[in-house]
Amino acid sequence: MLSILKSALxxxxxxxxxxxxxxxxxxxTAFKKSKTNFEHIYSRDRSSSPNKFSGQGVGVNDPxxxxxxxxxxxxxxxxxxxxxxxxxxxxxxxxTPDTPFFTRDGSFNINATGEVVTNDGLKVMGFxxxxxNILRNLVIPPSKINDDQSVSMISNINVKSxxxxxxxxxxxxxxxxGNFALASFPxxxxxxxxxxxxxxxxxxxxxxxxxxxxxxxxxxxEAGNLERSNVDITSEMITMLKAQQAFxxxxxxxQTEFDVTKRLIDS
Numbered sequence: 001m002l003s004i005l006k007s008a009l010x011x012x013x014x015x016x017x018x019x020x021x022x023x024x025x026x027x028x029t030a031f032k033k034s035k036t037n038f039e040h041i042y043s044r045d046r047s048s049s050p051n052k053f054s055g056q057g058v059g060v061n062d063p064x065x066x067x068x069x070x071x072x073x074x075x076x077x078x079x080x081x082x083x084x085x086x087x088x089x090x091x092x093x094x095x096t097p098d099t100p101f102f103t104r105d106g107s108f109n110i111n112a113t114g115e116v117v118t119n120d121g122l123k124v125m126g127f128x129x130x131x132x133n134i135l136r137n138l139v140i141p142p143s144k145i146n147d148d149q150s151v152s153m154i155s156n157i158n159v160k161s162x163x164x165x166x167x168x169x170x171x172x173x174x175x176x177x178g179n180f181a182l183a184s185f186p187x188x189x190x191x192x193x194x195x196x197x198x199x200x201x202x203x204x205x206x207x208x209x210x211x212x213x214x215x216x217x218x219x220x221x222e223a224g225n226l227e228r229s230n231v232d233i234t235s236e237m238i239t240m241l242k243a244q245q246a247f248x249x250x251x252x253x254x255q256t257e258f259d260v261t262k263r264l265i266d267s
Contacts, residue, residue, distance in 0.1 A: 005254045011036075012247040018063050019240045022231050030070060030082075030104035031197055031229040033236070034063035065189045070230040072222060078157040079116065081106030082227040085219020087182030088199070090135065090210065091122040100125065101198040102183055102191065102208070104227055114139045120196065126163070127212065128178040135210060140177050144169040159223040163213040182218050183208040 015036040025031040072082050083089070088102035101122065108124055111117050116124040116138040126138040144152045152170035159165055163180035185191065190204030201208055214220045 005250055005257060008250045009247065009254070012243050012250065015243045016240060016247070019236050019243065022236050023233065023240070025197075026229050026231045026233050026236075028105075028197055028229055029107055030227040031231065032068075032070075032104070033066045033229070033231045034193075035066055037061040037064045065191060065193070066230065067188050068230045070228040072225040073228050074225050076224050077107070078159070078223065079106075079108040079110070080224060080226050081108065081159060081180065082222040082225040083182065083213070083219045084222055084227075086184050086217055087213065087219045088184070088188075090125040090181060090183050090208070091118055091198070092125060092137075093122055099200070100183075100208075101194065101200060103198045105197045106221075107226055110140055110142070114141045116140060124180070126165075126179055126181045129176075132179065132212060135181055138165070138178060138180070140165065140167055144173065144175065146173075159221055161214060161220040161222070163221050179212045180221060181210050182213050183210050184218060185209070 018034050018036050022033040025033075069084065072084070081089075083104055083106065088104055089106060090100045090102055092100045103118070105118070107119055108116050109119065111121075116126070118124065123137045125135045127134070128136050128138060140154070140157060142154050144154075146152055152173055154167055154169055155171070156168040157165065158168070159180065163182070165177040165179065167175050167177050169175060185201060185208055186206035187204060190202065190206070191199035192202050192205070194200050199205075211218055
């Protein structure tokens with residue numbers, strides 16, 4: 001009995017932790033909430049009869065990611081990009097190009113060398129120029145040398161729904177820079193959360209497939225917008241209250257079990 005009550009306390013504690021994390025990230029760009037994944041624990045018996053099984057408590061598997069679309073928030077930023085539909089932006093750290101991260105947070109910037117980066121400095125991957133086969137760091141040059149050797153500075157960046165990047169130098173000199181890339185997975189809910197609203201693929205999610213937005217089943221880019229979190233604060237608060245009540249109830253049962261056991265030992 002004690003082990004069953006202990007498993008219930010552990011399960012409710014983990015559920016409150018997951019819900020607390022969801023609530024804490026309600027305003028995080030493109031955050032995807034998680035849901036507690038409970039499982040029953042049964043005693044083992046060689047018989048196949050259901051009457052031979054007895055409940056031994058509750059276990060908690062890895063949280064289930066909820067990948068539903070969040071609403072859009074208009075910002076007007078040229079490199080504020082929201083994905084509507086399927087896909088994640090691939091980003092890498094400087095020293096780990098072979099292990100990319102994936103995110104739906106499209107709040108990007110350009111660093112001093114023209115590289116497209118996330119707010120915390122990770123490099124955004126895409127297809128540079130007309131080459132749609134090799135992923136590389138996207139670079140939008142801050143200036144352009146003209147045929148007469150004069151220099152034009154970048155004046156505007158326009159990202160199309162299909163991810164195409166068009167930079168304007170000077171007043172009207174438009175140059176196609178390349179394309180943002182998106183990644184998809186056989187099982188996106190199996191992605192591993194690694195913090196900062198980023199994910200990594202694993203055996204559960206499967207390998208990433210890369211392509212341009214609006215190709216095949218991939219979603220499209222909404223420039224000048226960011227995706228909001230898909231957390232419903234009211235629903236999360238109700239779930240937290242239920243978990244707290246369950247935790248309190250199990251705690252009282254556990255205390256009763258201790259008292260009964262103590263009286264039996266003392267008698």
